[in-house]
Amino acid sequence: MSYSSKINDWLIGKIESLVSDLCPSFSVPDRRFVCDVAYGILRSKSLVLGDIAHALGQKTVLRKAIQRLSTHLTEGIPECLRETYADRVLTDIPKDRAVFLVDDSDIAKIYGKSFEALDVITDASKTDKPKVRGYHVTCIVGLSISHRQPIAVYDRVHSVKEEGYKSMNDITFRAIDIAVRNRKDFTAIFVCDRGYDRSLVFEKFSSVHQHFLIRGKENRRIIAKNRKIPVFGYARMFKGKYATKIRVRGIEYDAKVTSAKVRLSGFETDIYMIICFTDQDRDEPIKIFYTDIELNDKDETLRVLRLYSERWKIEEFFRFKKQEQGMERFRVRTLKAINYLGMIEDITVLLMAEMIESGGEIYNALLSKAKDYDLSPIIGYYRLAQGISIALHDRKSVFFKAGRRERDIQLSLFAQVRNKQP
Numbered sequence: 436m437s438y439s440s441k442i443n444d445w446l447i448g449k450i451e452s453l454v455s456d457l458c459p460s461f462s463v464p465d466r467r468f469v470c471d472v473a474y475g476i477l478r479s480k481s482l483v484l485g486d487i488a489h490a491l492g493q494k495t496v497l498r499k500a501i502q503r504l505s506t507h508l509t510e511g512i513p514e515c516l517r518e519t520y521a522d523r524v525l526t527d528i529p530k531d532r533a534v535f536l537v538d539d540s541d542i543a544k545i546y547g548k549s550f551e552a553l554d555v556i557t558d559a560s561k562t563d564k565p566k567v568r569g570y571h572v573t574c575i576v577g578l579s580i581s582h583r584q585p586i587a588v589y590d591r592v593h594s595v596k597e598e599g600y601k602s603m604n605d606i607t608f609r610a611i612d613i614a615v616r617n618r619k620d621f622t623a624i625f626v627c628d629r630g631y632d633r634s635l636v637f638e639k640f641s642s643v644h645q646h647f648l649i650r651g652k653e654n655r656r657i658i659a660k661n662r663k664i665p666v667f668g669y670a671r672m673f674k675g676k677y678a679t680k681i682r683v684r685g686i687e688y689d690a691k692v693t694s695a696k697v698r699l700s701g702f703e704t705d706i707y708m709i710i711c712f713t714d715q716d717r718d719e720p721i722k723i724f725y726t727d728i729e730l731n732d733k734d735e736t737l738r739v740l741r742l743y744s745e746r747w748k749i750e751e752f753f754r755f756k757k758q759e760q761g762m763e764r765f766r767v768r769t770l771k772a773i774n775y776l777g778m779i780e781d782i783t784v785l786l787m788a789e790m791i792e793s794g795g796e797i798y799n800a801l802l803s804k805a806k807d808y809d810l811s812p813i814i815g816y817y818r819l820a821q822g823i824s825i826a827l828h829d830r831k832s833v834f835f836k837a838g839r840r841e842r843d844i845q846l847s848l849f850a851q852v853r854n855k856q857p
Contacts, residue, residue: 438800439829445797446823450474453786457519468507469516472779473786478827480820482765482776484508490827511771512778520778521613524588524785527792528577533623534742535614536585536749537607537631540572542592542763551769554594570594570773571603575610575625576749583745584788584814585752587781588614592773607631608639615643622646624728624739626746632725634701641704641727648742651723657708658698669697670710670721677733681711682744683722685813688713692740694730709740751814756780758810759820784816787823791815801826 454469461469475487488500541556545567556569570592576585589610593600615623624646627636632652640647655666675691682688691712698705709724724743730736756762760780767773790798801822808821 439826442797442800442826443829446477446827447474449786449790450477453782453789457523457782458513458516459519460515461513465507465513468504469779469782472504472776473783474827476760476780476783477786477820477823480759480824481761482780483761484766505767505772508767508772508775509769510775512775516778520782520785521588521616524577524586525614525617527579527586527785527788528588529580530618530621533618533621534578534745535588535623535625536576536578536746537610537625537627538574538746538749538753539603539630540574540753541569542572543567543569544763545569549768552594552597554596570770572753573603573606573610574749574753575614576752577614578745578748579788579792582788582791582815583748584791584816585748586785586788587752590777590781592770592777594770597770604633604635607636611639611643611645615645618645624648624726624742626742628746634699637699637702637704637706637725646726646728648724648726648728648739650743651708651725655723656700658700659695663700666708666723667721670708670723673710675710675712677737679737679740680744681713681722681740682747683713683716683719685747685750686716687744688715692736694736699725709736711740748813751811752784755811755814755816755820756784759817787816787819790819 450470450473454466454473458466458469471491472487475490476482479486479490481487484501484504485497488497488504491500493500541559543556543558543560544550544553547553547568553568554570555566556571557564558567558569571594573589573591573593574587575589577588578584579586591606591610593606611625622645625640625648627647627649629650629652631649632655636649637647651666653667656663657666657669659669673693673695676693677691679690679692680687681690692709694707694709696705697708704727706725706727707730709726709730711722711724712720713722714720724740726739728735728739730739762777762780765773765776767776802818803822804825805818805821808818810817
């Protein structure tokens, strides 16, 4: 057996093992379907069903292979898969002092007309941020134990126009509940950007007994010295005590930092406000952060603030899924199918995160195949995904040569089952 065949077989075994762990109650066809889509995504680096079906290299008409995948996706994510996936991810994240990154993104479908419940979104990827057709995405990722790689705990595509939709807060709070499940004896810290500077969010974290670090908005008013004060007016009364570095929007700045205990309007509990002066950033020279963690000394203040620099990893996570796996290029039309496809995409990312954590000879061999393809120093998925795709393309035909089949076959990457002929 050649070394390329060894790598190929090892990858197939890893996919099959992970899917078996996540889908213990699935029927054989359902389990094979998840394996096939995961393999197709890794090989083709695409979420288009035609690309996935073509990547499988199966001895069947491409149209029928696409139809089989589409039929499974329209059934939606089985509830048991949601639970086992969340439980598996939480085992790859530290139990105590875990870090969860919370953020919203979007999927632009500018020319889409037939997708279910298309909403109007702000396309943040464009400089002028135009309003276009598309979907909202709410995501919580946890950072892995050793290499601090982002792994999706909750990832949902949604629209305010879908049936039974309540609010974005409802979806965010549901995501938080999933992230803290089975963690009653442990505390985590949730790192959020300015969009989550809302009293309801502070109250939610307090109700589930978890810590938070949230960047503050400019229009926030705080209660200090027994009166309401604009937060930035209050911040200008201070000078930075401690020198450090902070990464904002992927750019690292020198900063001077101090902290003060305050109370927010609409949230009755006293919390700490971290004031960060970054003179190099002329657009936003003062940055405000809120946390419920006791900041009694310099080390604790800087440790908590540096967690915000980790927040950029969720932005890189979105960028990786859009740029490398084509998250915005899917063609399935229902929200059930879109989210099921997104779940399997997250399973492929989970597989890569676990490979990064465990390392090994084949992991290093995969990296060597893409040694010139490292688009981000922050997360390790770009190079690994490229190495996997190259490795899976090293063999011209994964299964057998294409040809006209004589009988109907239920096709899968992992098994070929012939239907009985009458």
